[in-house]
Amino acid sequence: MAGRTxxxxxxxxxxxxxxxxxxxxxxxxxxxxxxxxxxxxxxxxLREVRAAELFRLHGLGRCVxxxxxxxxxxxxxVRFVLFxxxxxxxxxxxxELARRLRETVGGRA
Numbered sequence: 001m002a003g004r005t006x007x008x009x010x011x012x013x014x015x016x017x018x019x020x021x022x023x024x025x026x027x028x029x030x031x032x033x034x035x036x037x038x039x040x041x042x043x044x045x046l047r048e049v050r051a052a053e054l055f056r057l058h059g060l061g062r063c064v065x066x067x068x069x070x071x072x073x074x075x076x077x078v079r080f081v082l083f084x085x086x087x088x089x090x091x092x093x094x095x096e097l098a099r100r101l102r103e104t105v106g107g108r109a
Contacts (some may be wrong), residue, residue, distance in 0.1 A: 006030065006097055009087055010036055011074040016065075018058060027075060029100055034066070044068045052101030054094070061089030064098045078093070 025038020034041040034048040034049065048069040057063045057076075064075045079092035 006077045006093060008075050008077050010043055012040060013071065016057065016074045042073060044073065046104050049101065049105050052096040052098045053104060056088065062091055062094040064094060064101065066101065067082060
C-alpha cells in the first residue's frame with residue numbers, strides 16, 4: 001500500500017453537523033495505521049478500524065466515518081480552505097480514501 005497523504009478536514013468524536021468545529025491536517029495511510037497530523041494528532045492502527053463509511057453530509061460534500069475501538073473519526077479530503085471557514089471538498093479523493101480503507105478492513109476479515 002502506497003504511503004500517499006491527503007489534505008483533510010477532520011473531527012474526532014461523536015456527532016457531526018454543520019456547526020461542528022473541524023480541524024485541518026494531513027492523513028497518511030500506511031499498511032499498519034491511519035495517521036492524522038494536525039492540531040489534535042490521531043493515530044489509529046488499521047487492525048482497530050471497524051469500517052469506512054462514505055456518506056454525504058447534508059448533501060454538501062462527501063465525508064468518511066471511521067469507527068474504531070477507541071471512538072470515531074470523520075475525515076473529508078479538501079481541495080482548498082479559505083480563512084479556515086470555507087472549504088471545497090475533493091469528491092473523488094475522499095472516495096479514494098474511503099475505498100482504500102475499506103479494502104484494508106475487508107482484507108482482514
